[in-house]
Amino acid sequence: MARRRGGDDGPQGPDAGSLQRIREVLIRAVERHCPPALAAHREDLVQMALVRLLERPAGEGTAARGASYLWRVAYTVVIDEIRRFRRQQRQAEQLAAGERGAPGPEARSELLDCLGELQDRRRTAVTLHLQGFRTVEIATALGWTEKQAENLVYRGLADLRECLEGGET
């Protein structure tokens, strides 16, 4: 009755090893980057996201499109789960606090003001850099060479610091 498995990483669909790796990365990312109240639910959030991923009809699927597509879908479903979780939390807070609960007026931030004053390409490069992207990834996103991306981050950070120091003195 037993038949040998053809391979662990075949292109036909997500294997358990890939899913386990994705699960670990997502849990760690949520833990690192989300506020504690949300990070406390990281395992549930990621599990729900993976269940949704696996429940997708085969036609939309993760099969036959390769590992990169699997990562992409996993990322999008986990962000959807985080947003859904936040909406539910916000609704619960609004119910508990009556009318209060809408986000308050935005606080002015000198850093964001200075960022907004940067020249477009530098602002985009610096923002991605501040979000944690490496120059090679910034270059891919923006269709530049890595050297261009590095220069724009460099010059953008210099402009940003100059603006901040000008405002602070």
Added chain:
Amino acid sequence: MTRPSDDLQQRFRSALPDTAGTDCPPPDDSWAATAGELPLERVQALVDHGARCAQCAEAWRILAEVRQAATEPAADDPPPVHPPTPRDAPRRRPPLRSLLPLALPALAAAVGFWLTLRPPPPRPPPVERGNAGATVRAESPGVQPARDAVLRWSDVPGAASYNVTVLTPDLTVVHQALALSARELRLPEAVTRRAAGGGLLWNVDAVLPDGRTVASPTFDLHLE
């Protein structure tokens, strides 16, 4: 004159306003942006939104980490994000020529010492395949009624959980159950309906507490 931008990253993250998140772009757009699939103007608009919205900024940071992990699949633990420091200060270098006579014997001794005492290279967690010794056996019949098909398998001592994958004969995954504590899985109706009168394949990965997995062979199941 150079300073790392870690301080700016901290200030940036703490400055972002918490918004209601109602007009946030779908996460797939951000992925498409970082994959180079969108025009520059669209990428700039997405990135600018991420600089006005704490929730989207958080999603961008998760995206950065996920994409780095996706491109480094072999790493067990991807390194933390250390953004480049384009303005690194020039470092003072010691006068190499004067240190050379001392350095060469020391280097030779260090290499010899290392070759003698080096630890064995780290090995990835082993995956034990079930072809020899068949550590996981199917315990459910190979022919079952489609309306009530249950997969059962033998115990793997010490296993913390089991992952089960169900496939069609052409190896398309039709169902997957993760982290099962029980040693059985009742197939959902959608799966049995799809395969009624035909065959399915299934296999089990037993996950041990230290992360190793013990994989079963692939078993046949015929649904009547």
